[in-house]
Amino acid sequence: MFDKILIANRGEIACRVIRTCRRLGIRTVAVYSQADTDAQHVRQADEAWPIGGPQPQDSYLRGDAIIEVARQSGAQAIHPGYGFLSENADFAAAVVAAGLVFIGPSAASMRKMGSKAGAKDLMAAAGVPVVPGYTGAEQSPQALAREAARIGFPLMIKAAHGGGGKGMRVVRTLEEFLPHLESCQREAAGAFGRDRVLLERYVQSPRHIEIQVFADTHSNAIHLNERECSAQRRYQKVLEESPSPFLTPELRAAMGAAAVQAARAIDYANAGTVEFIVAPSGEFYFMEINTRLQVEHPVTEMTTGLDLVEWQLRVAADKPLPLAQEQVPQRGHAIEVRLYAEDPEAGFLPGSGTLERLRLPAPGAHVRIDSGVVEGDTVSIFYDPMIAKLIVHDADRPRALARLREALAQCDVVGPKSNIAFLERLVRHPAIVGASIDTGYLDRHLDEFVPAADAAVDPQQLFAAATVQLLLQEQAQAARAAGSADPGSPWALADGWRLGHAGKRHLAFLHRGQRLLLTAQGSGGEYRIEAGGHAVTVSGARLEDGVLGARFDQRAQRFLYRAGPRRLLLHDGQSRLQLEPVEVYRRQGETQGAQDDRLRAPMPGRVVVVKAGPGESVVAGQELLVIEAMKMELALKAPRDGVVASVGAAAGEFVEADTVLITLEP
Structure with a gap:
C-alpha cells in the first residue's frame, strides 16, 4: 500500500478521499488554487501546495503543475477524484511516465472510452446493446443533418467527449436540428476542448440505470450492483438510489453481466460506472463508461458496506479485488441528493457567496454527509456550487424516503x-414515491416541484411564523428591560398595550417580494392573530430548542423554526416557509421597478457569444448574449422589443454580477 498520495481535486471528493486515507494511515497531499486558499480540503490534508489561479485551466487542469507537486512532496500516487483531469488519458499517461501511480484505469482504457462514438462502436463489437445512431467522423452540419433525418426524430445530440450532461440536446424536428447542433458543439468545445458530436435515437420515457464495476490487474472483474439516476433535470442527476425500484432480479443480472462484459472489453482496471438507458419494456442500451469514481458512489457504499476509495487504492497498489461476484452484499436501500447553492425559482441559477449559516443533520448509522465546506466558507464562482451530498440508508425504500425527509427538514443554509x-x-412527489419517474419527468413537470412566484402562503404556517415572531419580540424586550434602569416599567412590555387602544400589534413579512400583513393581540403565548380575512386563537405557545409548540384554535401543532435578524424559517414537517421581517425590507429599500432597457449579468461569468450589435432591432425573447458560469451556459434574452443602443462586453470577457451587458432604446 502507498505511504503518501496526492489528490488532484478539490471540495467534497478531496475531503472524502482524505478520510479513507487517514483511516488507512496514508498521508495526503492536497493542491489548491488561489480561490481555495482556505478551503476544507486544504485544511484537512497533511500538506497542501498552491498550483495557480482561480480558473480551473490555471490550476486544477494543469497536469504538469500537479505532477511536479507530487514529485516534490514525495507522493507515490495521484488520485484524480472526479471531474477536472479524472478522465484525461494524457494526464494518466503523464503520471505513469513520471514514475507515479495513477489511481484509476490505464490511459489506454480511457482512450477507448474517451470518445462516446468510439465507445459505442467498441461495445457493439463486444456484444453489449447500444442505441442506434451515428458515430461517424464526418461532422459537417449538412452531413449531420442528413444522418439525423435517417435516424428519425426525436433524437439526441451528444458531445462525443466528456459527460455530466454537458453538450447534450434533444431534438424533435429537423427544423430545430441545426440551432441545437450549434449550441451543443459550442458547449462541448468550451467544456471538453473538442466539439465532435454523435447522434442517437432518443428512447422515449427512459430510465437511467448505471452499474458500478470494479476490476483489477489480475483478470478479476465484478459489479457492485446498480444505482438508478432517473430523477434528472436537464441531464443533471438530482436523486440517486440503490437498488433500483424498477429492476427485476433477472434484469439486474443481465445488466450486471453486460456491464462486466463492457469493462473486460477495454481491459479495465479500478472503479468505473457503466451507464445504461432502459426503456419501459426493460430493453437496455449502453450509454457510456465513466472511467472514474462517480459523485453518487456513496449510495453503493451504503448498500454494500464497502469503501470504494479503499478498493481504488488497493487495486492501484496491484492487489486483487477483495470479493468475488457472489460475495457482493446488498443490504437495505440508500438514496442520495445534492444540496446546491442555486435558485430553483430563477431557473436553478447557480449561486455563490459566504455560507453565513450551514446546518446539516448529524451523521449516524442512517445519515451520511459528504461536504467540502463548513459554515463561514465561501461557495466560489469558479467551481461547481455543490454544498453537500446527503445520503440516507434504511431497511427498505419507504423507510429510506422517510429518513431523507427528516434529514432535509434539518438542513438550513443562509447566504447563497x-x-x-x-x-x-x-422526495414527497408521487412520481418519486411511486418510483414512476423517467429521465424527462422533472423537465416536463417542473412547475410541480418549483412553486409559482405568486403562490399563496399557507395561512397555518403564516400564523405559526407570526407566533414565533411575537414570542421572540417579547423575549428581546424582556432582555432589554432586564438591563435597563427600570426593569419593572410597563413600557418595557411587548404586548402592544398603550393608553387609548386595546393592545393591537402589527407584524409584516416579506415573502418573494410580497408584503404579508398581520395584526395580533395578547402576550405571553396567548394571542388572537388576523391576516387576509383569516383569524386564529393561539394558546400555550412556547419556544424551546428551535421548536414552536402551540394550540391553534385548540389544535396542538409543532413547528421547527430558525430565526435571525434578516429572516425567519418555519418548517411544519412537510414543507418550509422562509420570511423576511418587514424592517429588513425597509432598510434594503423598495423593490426597484423592472429596468427593461438594460440586460444585466445575473451572476459572474464569461461571455461566450454576443448575438446582437449596436443599431440592431430586436424583439422580446430574442437571444442576445450567452454567458458561461459554474459549468453551465445561460442565454440572456431581450426583455422587450427595441434597438440595441450599446453592448458592454465582448465574447471571451469575464464580467461581474449585475454588469450591464446590453442597453436597449425604443
Whole structure:
C-alpha cells in the first residue's frame, strides 16, 4: 500500500478521499488554487501546495503543475477524484511516465472510452446493446443533418467527449436540428476542448440505470450492483438510489453481466460506472463508461458496506479485488441528493457567496454527509456550487424516503440561495414515491416541484411564523428591560398595550417580494392573530430548542423554526416557509421597478457569444448574449422589443454580477 498520495481535486471528493486515507494511515497531499486558499480540503490534508489561479485551466487542469507537486512532496500516487483531469488519458499517461501511480484505469482504457462514438462502436463489437445512431467522423452540419433525418426524430445530440450532461440536446424536428447542433458543439468545445458530436435515437420515457464495476490487474472483474439516476433535470442527476425500484432480479443480472462484459472489453482496471438507458419494456442500451469514481458512489457504499476509495487504492497498489461476484452484499436501500447553492425559482441559477449559516443533520448509522465546506466558507464562482451530498440508508425504500425527509427538514443554509425546498418537494412527489419517474419527468413537470412566484402562503404556517415572531419580540424586550434602569416599567412590555387602544400589534413579512400583513393581540403565548380575512386563537405557545409548540384554535401543532435578524424559517414537517421581517425590507429599500432597457449579468461569468450589435432591432425573447458560469451556459434574452443602443462586453470577457451587458432604446 502507498505511504503518501496526492489528490488532484478539490471540495467534497478531496475531503472524502482524505478520510479513507487517514483511516488507512496514508498521508495526503492536497493542491489548491488561489480561490481555495482556505478551503476544507486544504485544511484537512497533511500538506497542501498552491498550483495557480482561480480558473480551473490555471490550476486544477494543469497536469504538469500537479505532477511536479507530487514529485516534490514525495507522493507515490495521484488520485484524480472526479471531474477536472479524472478522465484525461494524457494526464494518466503523464503520471505513469513520471514514475507515479495513477489511481484509476490505464490511459489506454480511457482512450477507448474517451470518445462516446468510439465507445459505442467498441461495445457493439463486444456484444453489449447500444442505441442506434451515428458515430461517424464526418461532422459537417449538412452531413449531420442528413444522418439525423435517417435516424428519425426525436433524437439526441451528444458531445462525443466528456459527460455530466454537458453538450447534450434533444431534438424533435429537423427544423430545430441545426440551432441545437450549434449550441451543443459550442458547449462541448468550451467544456471538453473538442466539439465532435454523435447522434442517437432518443428512447422515449427512459430510465437511467448505471452499474458500478470494479476490476483489477489480475483478470478479476465484478459489479457492485446498480444505482438508478432517473430523477434528472436537464441531464443533471438530482436523486440517486440503490437498488433500483424498477429492476427485476433477472434484469439486474443481465445488466450486471453486460456491464462486466463492457469493462473486460477495454481491459479495465479500478472503479468505473457503466451507464445504461432502459426503456419501459426493460430493453437496455449502453450509454457510456465513466472511467472514474462517480459523485453518487456513496449510495453503493451504503448498500454494500464497502469503501470504494479503499478498493481504488488497493487495486492501484496491484492487489486483487477483495470479493468475488457472489460475495457482493446488498443490504437495505440508500438514496442520495445534492444540496446546491442555486435558485430553483430563477431557473436553478447557480449561486455563490459566504455560507453565513450551514446546518446539516448529524451523521449516524442512517445519515451520511459528504461536504467540502463548513459554515463561514465561501461557495466560489469558479467551481461547481455543490454544498453537500446527503445520503440516507434504511431497511427498505419507504423507510429510506422517510429518513431523507427528516434529514432535509434539518438542513438550513443562509447566504447563497439553496435548493433545499426543491428537494423537499421532490422526495414527497408521487412520481418519486411511486418510483414512476423517467429521465424527462422533472423537465416536463417542473412547475410541480418549483412553486409559482405568486403562490399563496399557507395561512397555518403564516400564523405559526407570526407566533414565533411575537414570542421572540417579547423575549428581546424582556432582555432589554432586564438591563435597563427600570426593569419593572410597563413600557418595557411587548404586548402592544398603550393608553387609548386595546393592545393591537402589527407584524409584516416579506415573502418573494410580497408584503404579508398581520395584526395580533395578547402576550405571553396567548394571542388572537388576523391576516387576509383569516383569524386564529393561539394558546400555550412556547419556544424551546428551535421548536414552536402551540394550540391553534385548540389544535396542538409543532413547528421547527430558525430565526435571525434578516429572516425567519418555519418548517411544519412537510414543507418550509422562509420570511423576511418587514424592517429588513425597509432598510434594503423598495423593490426597484423592472429596468427593461438594460440586460444585466445575473451572476459572474464569461461571455461566450454576443448575438446582437449596436443599431440592431430586436424583439422580446430574442437571444442576445450567452454567458458561461459554474459549468453551465445561460442565454440572456431581450426583455422587450427595441434597438440595441450599446453592448458592454465582448465574447471571451469575464464580467461581474449585475454588469450591464446590453442597453436597449425604443
